[in-house]
Amino acid sequence: MRLLTERVDSGLRELWTDEDTVEFQVDAARAHDVLRTLRDDEELSFFMLADAAAVDYGSGERFEVVYHLFSWKHPGWLRIRAHVDRADPRIASITDLWEGAMFHEREMYDMMGIVFEGNRDLRRIYMSPDYRSFPQRRDFVLPDDAADSSAAGVNPLERPETWDLTRFNRAPAVTFPTSELRPGAPAEAVEDGKTLADQSRPR
């Protein structure tokens, strides 16, 4: 397996083998060509893209886009780690090789912010379209920060700190006219501080 990849590809970094996985790293610029070679070459014929994932290695470090491929002719999975610059996260899209990568890339864009050039439909898939951050980055800290982060969109339903939780318990704004049968007593008046829910049955 290692011999084959060394023969057909060139300029790979860091080949690594496990009991069932072969892994190597490439630059973002070469990833698309390498994948095309892997898919189209007769002896390699990695026809199936099993997974496309993105990994964030922290604020000063890089992104990685990790592809897992499968071929009938080779035992084990092939893992390609494409090194993507974190300051300018762009990489060529592989939707022309595998159409099923569209949703993978949309998810990677949505969660990490990696832009796939050539993808015809790079928009957010999980979060709302006006969401302004990338949740799965390492510097996106989970609540209680998420609601206060710059990520929260304009929809108040995403900003729980703006919700007024007492609105269900306040007295109604409308006051009702008095009842005929008991003159003088306003019908169903609600005293201050009490709610209708306090009474088991409206009187």
Added chain:
Amino acid sequence: MAVDRPKSTPPPTPAAQDPPIVIADQAGSDGLLRQFGMEEHPQGGFHGLLEVIPTKADYILDLIRANSLWPLLSGLSCCAIEMMSTATSVNDIDRFGMFPFRASPRQADVLIVAGTLTTKMAGPLVRLWEQMPEPKWCVAMGTCTTSGGRFKRSYSVVQGVDRVMPVDVYVPGCPPRPEGLIYGMMKLHELVKQRRGQWSTYVDRGPQRTRWEGDVR
């Protein structure tokens, strides 16, 4: 005046007549009832004659409402499967009258929020709630709707559906067993028959949702 009775009728004396049994439909059309003084008071309960007498019609109407609560098919996530399992043969919710899971909110009574409510789904769910005509009740099924559940620290899960709508019954569990959901439904029956619950306080509040700018709905 709240009491829209024709002036020619003298105020009826209590304990003199049997209340006529008139079955009101769920949509709450009051025209027919108004003649008999049985129309719905905006705040629930009957006024006039029927309030003074311990009301059989009241009781029967509540019984009817309780025993034919039609749930809205609002299964979001895993609890939906348990809700469906409650609805099917082994644990049968049809014996309580809840068989038709209505697809349209206009025809439903109960909104059983089954599954995790996310911030993206909260908008449509609140819209469904508002589209349901009253009387309506809400059951928060599962821990995700009670309090956020196992997704307590998530960035996109609404921590409990009572942040966006009033809830009458909370059924804990992840997911609650069908027997648990049926127990929750029995509690809801109690609420319905006793006219407790959030809907009786929820009437006539004006816009039932804060309007935010840019809202075009």
Added chain:
Amino acid sequence: MTRIDAETRIPDPIELDRLEEDRLRTVAGLAPLRTESGEYAGFDQVGIPDRPPQTDRERDVYSLGEGEMLVNMGPQHPSTHGVMRLVVKVRGEIIVDIDPVLGYLHRGIEKLCENATYTTVLTYVDPMDYLSTMHNEHAPAIAFEKLYGIRAPKRAEYIRALVVELNRIFSHGLMMGFLALDMGGITPILYAFINRDEIVDMLSAISGQRMLFNFFRVGGVNFDMNDEFLSRLGTWRGRVLKNIEMNEGLITGNEIFRSRTINMGTLSGQDAISLGVTGPNLRASGVPFDIRKAQPYSIYNELEFDVITQEGGDSYARYLQRIAEIKQSIHLIDQIIDKMPHGPVQAQVPGIIRPKPGRAYAAVESPRGLYSVYAISDGGPNPYRFRMRDPSFISLQALPKLMPGRLVADTMAVMASFDPVMGGVDK
């Protein structure tokens, strides 16, 4: 069944209405209402979406041509797959394009798992693909065992395979029920849920939970089989084939079902591979790819079974594929019970495991396809990156490929034959 394609000129009531309305508006002195064809129909005309399109594809989908309109099959709909929104561009009744909008159930599980210990991660992944919980847990368990460098004991592996096959059986049974339910038949889902309740009671005897079984551990399984589980297993095994055939008899030969699924949503093998469709959907298109054979994991090396495929790749083939897989799973369960060894069910693993830094990838065959986990460990108690690849998520891409040219009513039938579960789609 007559095939209607996009070129068939049926007198469209929409056109007649529009002409009439234009005539009335002209008489009243008003301007005509509709926009020209090809122009992006903004919010005030259409309502969805409420902002300009961001991408080329979005512009394609939301630009209305002659006589087209956008119909929103919203997040709440009677189909039982969960909260998915399909924006369907139709011309009359014929679908021109589909745009699935996802994310209504996105719970951020991957992010939550980065702050959880490895054992807690196994509880977080349960509600992803909630109809195949055991598979959801199986893949991370294998990945974490690879990271930690241990193997589960033999008995644990056999119990794992047993519960995984049971899960597959009831998940496929539910698919049969949902497929019929989406077409309007209510009885098969009741039978499917009877079957599911029997199996789930059995699994609750062994794991304590009816649905989101927290059963797998790193290094094995939580509980051993007990008497109640075995007795229920025996009773169920005696009844299951008859139950499945009873349900099948309602559906398979049914004229309405056949006319609604045969030659509907035909997916060729090459398209399926390119789209990333895996599992029974792929095997129904003729590609014999089964991860249990292609990349064997657990004890599938020691069990004998074939890879079943169907020809045709239409909805009917996907349905038949799942029935065949139910029977194959029953056969596998028989072998597992025969070969079950004695031994411990969990390896000696500390409560909080700290594997050495590394990466692991594990893929299992879930009832919906290839479910895989890519885990990166940095030596600490929490995984550094925990990525799940869900099969339903990727299979949904087949829908915009298959549906144009079909009728709106076939959308749900074709989607149900792919059997997506929104918990997995949205993570």
